[in-house]
Amino acid sequence: xxxxxxxxxxxxxxxxxxxxxxxxxxxxxxxxxxxxxxxxxxxxxxxxxxxxxxxxxxxxxxxxxxxxxxxxxxxxxxxxxxxxxxxxxxxxxxxxxxxxxxxxxxxxxx
Amino acid sequence: xxxxxxxxxxxxxxxxxxxxxxxxxxxxxxxxxxxxxxxxxxxxxxxxxxxxxxxxxxxxxxxxxxxxxxxxxxxxxxxxxxxxxxxxxxxxxxxxxxxxxxxxxxxxxxxxx
Numbered sequence: 579x580x581x582x583x584x585x586x587x588x589x590x591x592x593x594x595x596x597x598x599x600x601x602x603x604x605x606x607x608x609x610x611x612x613x614x615x616x617x618x619x620x621x622x623x624x625x626x627x628x629x630x631x632x633x634x635x636x637x638x639x640x641x642x643x644x645x646x647x648x649x650x651x652x653x654x655x656x657x658x659x660x661x662x663x664x665x666x667x668x669x670x671x672x673x674x675x676x677x678x679x680x681x682x683x684x685x686x687x688x
Numbered sequence: 689x690x691x692x693x694x695x696x697x698x699x700x701x702x703x704x705x706x707x708x709x710x711x712x713x714x715x716x717x718x719x720x721x722x723x724x725x726x727x728x729x730x731x732x733x734x735x736x737x738x739x740x741x742x743x744x745x746x747x748x749x750x751x752x753x754x755x756x757x758x759x760x761x762x763x764x765x766x767x768x769x770x771x772x773x774x775x776x777x778x779x780x781x782x783x784x785x786x787x788x789x790x791x792x793x794x795x796x797x798x799x800x801x
Binding site (some may be wrong): 580582586588614619620621622623625626665675676678680681 | 723728729730732733736745746761779789790792793794795
C-alpha cells in the first residue's frame, strides 16, 4: 500500500466553482502535512501547511482528519490560475523523508 | 534571488554512460535532497543530506551517488545510466529538521536511450 494516496482526477470545474479533494496516508505516526502545487512541467511549490485545527489561506482551506488518516483541500471561487496538480505531502515526526502523493490534477475552465 | 539552481535542464544519455546533475542553493540551508518524478507516481527520494559531509539514502538510491562537500552544493551522479533512470529529477532544500517548506529547483529532464 502506498504511504500517501490521492485521487489523480482530473477534476474539471468551471470558474467560480468549489472543488475539494482528499489525500489518505497510511502511517499513523505521520505528524506534518502539506499541500504543494505543481504547474505543468514546473517544480512543486508549497501551497500551505495543514494544521490539526484546519486552516485557511484566502480561497484555500485545508483540513486534517487524524482518526480517518486523511487531509483535504478545498478551493473556493476557482480561478483559471488554479489549474495545476496538487501534491499531498506527509512526514513523520522529525523525519527528513517526506512522502509525496502522485497528485490530483485540477483544471478550471472558463 | 537564485534559490535552488539545477543544471542541466535537459540531458540525453546512452545506456552505460555516466553523468552528474548539479544542484546549488544560496539560502544556507542545511538540508538538501534529490527526488525523481515519474508519471503516476509521487516524488521519490533518492538521497538526502543534513549538512556538509553527511549524506544518507532515500527510497530509491540504487544507481546514484551523492556527496556534500559544501553547504551550497549537492551533486547527483548517475554511475552507469539505464533506461529505467529516464525521469525528471528535482533537487530541493530546506532549513532543517521536520522539513517545513521545501524549495525545489526547476528540474532536470533526463532521457536514457
